[in-house]
Amino acid sequence: MAQMTMIEAIREAHDVAMAADDKVVVFGEDVGFFGGVFRCTAGLQEKYGKSRCFDAPINESGIVGTAIGMAAYGLKPVIEIQFADYVYPAYDQIVSEAARLRHRSNGDFTCPLVIRMPTGGGIFGGQTHSQSPEAIFTHVSGLKVVIPSNPRDAKGLLLAAIADPDPVIFLEPKRLYNGPFDGHHDKPIESWKKHPQGDVPEGNEIIPLGKAHIQREGADVTVLAYGTMVYVAEAAAEETGVDAEVIDLRTLMPLDLETIVESVKKTGRCVIVHEATRTSGFGAELMSLVQEACFYHLEAPMIRVTGWDTPYPHAQEWEYFPGPARVGEALRKVMED
Amino acid sequence: MGSDTAPLSLNVPEPGCRPGDTPDFSDFEIPRAGEVGRPEVDVDPDSIREMAFSIVRVLNKEGDAVGDWAGALSVEELREGLRHMLTLRTFDARMQNAQRQGKTSFYMQHLGEEAVSCAFARALQPGDMNFPTYRQAGLLIASEYPMLTMMNQIYSNAEDPLAGRQLPIMYSSKEHGFFSISGNLGTQFVQSVGWAMASAISGDTKIATGWIGDGSTAENDFHAAMVFASTYKAPVVLNIVNNQWAISTFQGIARGGVGTFAARGHGFGIASLRVDGNDYLAVHAVAKWAAERARLGHGPTLIEHVTYRAGGHSTSDDPSAYRSKSEAAAWPLGDPIERLKQHLIKIGEWSEDRHAQAEAEILDTVISVQKQAEAVGTLAGGKAPSPRDMFEGVYETMPAHLIRQRQEAGY
Numbered sequence: 018m019a020q021m022t023m024i025e026a027i028r029e030a031h032d033v034a035m036a037a038d039d040k041v042v043v044f045g046e047d048v049g050f051f052g053g054v055f056r057c058t059a060g061l062q063e064k065y066g067k068s069r070c071f072d073a074p075i076n077e078s079g080i081v082g083t084a085i086g087m088a089a090y091g092l093k094p095v096i097e098i099q100f101a102d103y104v105y106p107a108y109d110q111i112v113s114e115a116a117r118l119r120h121r122s123n124g125d126f127t128c129p130l131v132i133r134m135p136t137g138g139g140i141f142g143g144q145t146h147s148q149s150p151e152a153i154f155t156h157v158s159g160l161k162v163v164i165p166s167n168p169r170d171a172k173g174l175l176l177a178a179i180a181d182p183d184p185v186i187f188l189e190p191k192r193l194y195n196g197p198f199d200g201h202h203d204k205p206i207e208s209w210k211k212h213p214q215g216d217v218p219e220g221n222e223i224i225p226l227g228k229a230h231i232q233r234e235g236a237d238v239t240v241l242a243y244g245t246m247v248y249v250a251e252a253a254a255e256e257t258g259v260d261a262e263v264i265d266l267r268t269l270m271p272l273d274l275e276t277i278v279e280s281v282k283k284t285g286r287c288v289i290v291h292e293a294t295r296t297s298g299f300g301a302e303l304m305s306l307v308q309e310a311c312f313y314h315l316e317a318p319m320i321r322v323t324g325w326d327t328p329y330p331h332a333q334e335w336e337y338f339p340g341p342a343r344v345g346e347a348l349r350k351v352m353e354d
Numbered sequence: 355m356g357s358d359t360a361p362l363s364l365n366v367p368e369p370g371c372r373p374g375d376t377p378d379f380s381d382f383e384i385p386r387a388g389e390v391g392r393p394e395v396d397v398d399p400d401s402i403r404e405m406a407f408s409i410v411r412v413l414n415k416e417g418d419a420v421g422d423w424a425g426a427l428s429v430e431e432l433r434e435g436l437r438h439m440l441t442l443r444t445f446d447a448r449m450q451n452a453q454r455q456g457k458t459s460f461y462m463q464h465l466g467e468e469a470v471s472c473a474f475a476r477a478l479q480p481g482d483m484n485f486p487t488y489r490q491a492g493l494l495i496a497s498e499y500p501m502l503t504m505m506n507q508i509y510s511n512a513e514d515p516l517a518g519r520q521l522p523i524m525y526s527s528k529e530h531g532f533f534s535i536s537g538n539l540g541t542q543f544v545q546s547v548g549w550a551m552a553s554a555i556s557g558d559t560k561i562a563t564g565w566i567g568d569g570s571t572a573e574n575d576f577h578a579a580m581v582f583a584s585t586y587k588a589p590v591v592l593n594i595v596n597n598q599w600a601i602s603t604f605q606g607i608a609r610g611g612v613g614t615f616a617a618r619g620h621g622f623g624i625a626s627l628r629v630d631g632n633d634y635l636a637v638h639a640v641a642k643w644a645a646e647r648a649r650l651g652h653g654p655t656l657i658e659h660v661t662y663r664a665g666g667h668s669t670s671d672d673p674s675a676y677r678s679k680s681e682a683a684a685w686p687l688g689d690p691i692e693r694l695k696q697h698l699i700k701i702g703e704w705s706e707d708r709h710a711q712a713e714a715e716i717l718d719t720v721i722s723v724q725k726q727a728e729a730v731g732t733l734a735g736g737k738a739p740s741p742r743d744m745f746e747g748v749y750e751t752m753p754a755h756l757i758r759q760r761q762e763a764g765y
Contacts, residue, residue: 068555082541083544086551113536121534124747183749
């Protein structure tokens with residue numbers, strides 16, 4: 018075990034995968050010589066050479082489109098979109114091609130591909146450095162969608178994504194790159210180096226896709242969260258004294274419905290938290306699934322705490338970001354019924 | 355607010371000929387056969403810039419093969435090429451008719467464009483990968499892909515290799531170097547570059563070919579493909595099939611009034627040229643040149659195949675609504691089958707009788723295969739793929755939610 022930041026854990030996952038399999042190739046804007054604008058691919062080009070890790074032109078559709086061709090050839094591309102906010106030019110390639118290749122060719126061609134992208138807000142990123150577009154991927158059949166919340170998971174889930182035979186959208190909450198963040202922006206930031214989940218196992222140890230993690234056990238209410246919201250929910254539980262069970266979903270597709278249902282049946286209450294805008298967000302799917310599976314166990318209406326249905330603002334960062342106060346309010350409210 | 359200049363106006367290009375007009379191709383510049391020379395395969399793209407404004411042609415009006423690009427094919431290979439083109443045309447006609455009879459929902463013909471894919475296929479090696487559009491079935495025909503399998507796909511019957519999941523003609527065959535066709539235009543052009551990059555990354559000797567129509571060059575992925583092919587010097591042959599029409603839209607809407615589609619390669623430093631798409635010998639020679647260039651590591655080539663979409667866009671299209679009915683007949687590069695036939699007769703290796711006999715034999719074969727396919731089933735009846743199949747292959751392993759949905763659907 019070694020203490021790592023999420024950035025180091027992601028870099029390490031690349032390193033382990035590239036050492037184990039020379040079919041793994043890494044590319045994207047600034048990922049080569051420079052090692053990525055967030056340092057997630059630092060040193061890989063020097064270690065594995067330019068044909069394994071290289072810089073790409075600024076063309077997201079080109080990055081994903083060429084990677085699909087490479088995957089069809091038999092390589093295992095692990096590519097980076099610099100910010101999730103910039104994935105839209107590649108949406109056609111992701112939705113119409115990567116997601117459907119296996120199905121439409123009846124397995125004649127497949128697309129084992131990992132598309133990494135920094136996601137989420139809380140960094141004064143404004144409209145195009147803060148978005149959480151997970152719902153536009155969970156809606157697409159054929160894609161897997163993963164979002165880790167800590168260094169240990171980031172490494173294990175990325176290794177699982179690379180080993181996976183299907184295309185995986187790998188969203189990295191950039192707010193969590195250097196340390197956990199509970200939404201208290203006025204407090205100094207703790208580094209992952211002092212956090213138990215910054216303890217990362219050596220080697221090629223995967224964390225299977227499709228398995229949630231119970232971040233905090235509790236009896237009163239189930240909180241469904243992922244990414245940065247896991248720590249916000251944890252803080253809200255501590256601050257309100259509500260004994261919330263915080264589930265870090267880790268994989269949105271395929272979803273660990275079993276863990277969710279078991280928890281909600283135990284607590285009888287459910288709060289869903291995500292940074293993304295509310296309407297048609299992934300929270301709506303979670304709410305529907307819980308309603309279908311746990312209707313007779315629910316003691317109160319479910320509540321969603323999400324980003325507002327507005328573009329992500331700059332100056333109003335902390336009025337937009339669903340912080341511990343808003344989540345805490347939801348925890349109290351759901352306990353009133 | 356006053357202004358010293360006249361009001362601006364929007365330029366919207368129009369084709370020279372609409373329904374009821376007399377076709378006029380007098381502005382269409384065609385060099386004589388043999389006029390454009392054959393450069394070395396390692397040529398510097400800058401030094402052949404004029405090739406993007408001319409047309410490589412081998413067969414002249416008299417049916418002689420002339421110039422540097424002639425002589426690459428044996429008589430046997432030429433007769434085989436003629437057979438492939440005749441097969442594709444016959445196949446098209448039968449499937450077009452099958453659609454009219456309700457045996458399938460949809461079909462797209464290659465009428466007039468048979469040489470492009472049939473001749474190109476014969477310049478590739480096993481293991482190379484084509485990234486075709488929906489109008490290069492000649493790549494399959496000329497690679498001896500089973501016609502029965504093609505028909506089973508078109509009929510979406512129980513023997514459809516794609517299990518009924520795909521629209522007719524969206525074939526896929528990794529074994530025959532034919533990448534899965536997608537309905538989304540242009541996407542495969544950049545994927546071909548990625549496949550070629552993968553071959554280079556792996557130290558392989560295989561090459562890729564990308565295919566796109568004139569209309570789809572306006573898609574963003576055309577640009578992306580050119581950038582990536584140029585930057586990484588990918589071993590890829592990028593083909594634009596300029597058949598003058600994108601459904602009802604003439605090629606000037608995609609291209610504007612200046613330059614050629616091939617000339618677009620110049621800005622990317624890609625070796626770019628045009629070829630007579632109705633000249634089997636020219637298409638094959640140029641394809642072979644570009645394939646060799648790619649295989650030897652000299653980088654990508656952009657080829658504009660100049661041809662004419664003689665048929666409707668698809669079975670859902672009526673071209674008489676937007677272009678003259680006599681335009682195809684007036685097309686100055688003629689018909690690819692007629693031209694190869696004339697050449698073979700000219701050199702004493704073919705005859706009208708042999709041609710008629712070949713046509714009859716091919717028709718018999720296609721009809722007999724069609725009977726086999728229809729005995730399995732068509733969209734209208736017979737043995738269909740299992741509805742259970744639509745849940746398969748979304749992922750390698752079916753996730754829990756799909757298993758639940760499959761059970762909900764009753765399978």
